[in-house]
Amino acid sequence: MQGLGESILADVLPAGQLGVLLRFHPPDLRHRDLDNLIAACKGAVDGVFQGLQRDDRDVRLLAGAWGPVQPGGAVWMGAWAL
Numbered sequence: 001m002q003g004l005g006e007s008i009l010a011d012v013l014p015a016g017q018l019g020v021l022l023r024f025h026p027p028d029l030r031h032r033d034l035d036n037l038i039a040a041c042k043g044a045v046d047g048v049f050q051g052l053q054r055d056d057r058d059v060r061l062l063a064g065a066w067g068p069v070q071p072g073g074a075v076w077m078g079a080w081a082l
Contacts, residue, residue: 016081018081021064023065024067027070027071027072034066037075045062
């Protein structure tokens with residue numbers, strides 16, 4: 001059993017430099033600025049990396065993309081080795 005400070009994903013996330021994609025699924029079709037949404041997620045990205053016991057300085061590419069509308073909205077985050 002893993003403690004609160006441990007994560008299975010920490011073993012899966014590749015070591016070294018990373019690219020991170022934030023995919024935004026808006027709750028409706030109203031206009032939103034992608035760059036503002038990326039900036040608004042900084043705390044969440046920091047928190048994920050802290051939870052994985054990784055340094056977010058390893059992120060060398062941070063990108064955002066639109067996904068389809070989803071009731072209530074959602075944000076998906078993925079990372080890969082560069």
